[in-house]
Amino acid sequence: MSDLITPATAxxxxxxxxxxxxxxxxxxxxxxTQTEHAQLQISPAPASPWRRFMxxxxxxxxxxxxxxxxxxxFSALTQYRGEPGALHTAFQLFMFAVLGAYFGWFWSNGxxxxxxxxxxxxxxxSTAPDPARPESIVTLPRALWRYTVASCFFWGGLALVxxxxxxxxxxxxxxxxxxxxxxxRRTLYDxxxxxxxxxxxxxxxxxxxxxx
Numbered sequence: 001m002s003d004l005i006t007p008a009t010a011x012x013x014x015x016x017x018x019x020x021x022x023x024x025x026x027x028x029x030x031x032x033t034q035t036e037h038a039q040l041q042i043s044p045a046p047a048s049p050w051r052r053f054m055x056x057x058x059x060x061x062x063x064x065x066x067x068x069x070x071x072x073x074f075s076a077l078t079q080y081r082g083e084p085g086a087l088h089t090a091f092q093l094f095m096f097a098v099l100g101a102y103f104g105w106f107w108s109n110g111x112x113x114x115x116x117x118x119x120x121x122x123x124x125x126s127t128a129p130d131p132a133r134p135e136s137i138v139t140l141p142r143a144l145w146r147y148t149v150a151s152c153f154f155w156g157g158l159a160l161v162x163x164x165x166x167x168x169x170x171x172x173x174x175x176x177x178x179x180x181x182x183x184x185r186r187t188l189y190d191x192x193x194x195x196x197x198x199x200x201x202x203x204x205x206x207x208x209x210x211x212x
Contacts, residue, residue, distance in 0.1 A: 044130060044199055044200065045199050046184050046185035046196060046197065046198055046199070047121040047198060048185065048199075049177075051119055051120070051121060052121065052197060055115050055116055055119040055121055058114075061115075062114060063099070063102075066098065067099075070094070070098045071091075071095060074091055074094055074095075075091075099147070100144060100148075103146075103147045104140055104143045104144045104147060105140075107123050107138055107146065107147070108139055108140040108142070108143040109137055109138075109139070109140070110131070110137050112200075117200075120200050121198065121200060122197070122200040123138055123143075123196070123197055124136040124195070124196055124197075124198055125137070125142070125194060126191075126196040129196050129198055131198065138195060142195065145193050146190070146193035146195050149189040149192050149193055150187075150189040153172075153189055157171065157175075160172065178191075184196060
């Protein structure tokens with residue numbers, strides 16, 4: 001018969017049992033399992049209305065330079081001086097496309113604008129709010145759709161206020177103020193576009209002392 005060396009035989013003969021015993025394997029896998037479980041429990045908190053408002057204010061400062069640069073370029077090339085007509089309509093469509101390219105680029109594929117990075121917010125899909133997961137990434141068509149819906153609420157509401165009554169201003173604020181009563185802090189255009197604005201500073205380990 002051939003000699004069979006078992007862990008017990010190896011101990012009696014002065015050796016040591018194999019390192020790949022079930023107990024050792026379980027101990028080696030335990031830290032990895034605990035780490036994966038902790039990662040699954042990470043769920044970024046939605047951005048508060050105040051944090052969202054501060055991001056919008058900062059974004060407005062950046063967009064002032066963007067609008068001025070491209071608006072001046074359009075006026076210089078076409079000699080547009082603000083008079084009504086076809087050129088006025090072309091100017092409005094051009095600026096709408098410029099802003100659409102800006103937001104479409106920075107809202108999609110995991111990117112974010114400078115104000116969003118500074119304030120600590122990031123746009124993700126509402127069905128996968130964890131920015132660390134690939135399925136949370138907002139695609140370019142979804143980002144453009146969010147921009148279109150938000151623009152309709154913003155400019156359409158301003159048009160109603162201008163042509164009707166200042167009382168309509170309350171309705172103009174409704175799509176944006178909806179984030180105050182929504183449990184996930186979503187605006188109406190977030191709901192329609194399937195997106196969610198989450199805090200990203202908490203995920204990266206950087207917390208702000210001034211913004212909730």
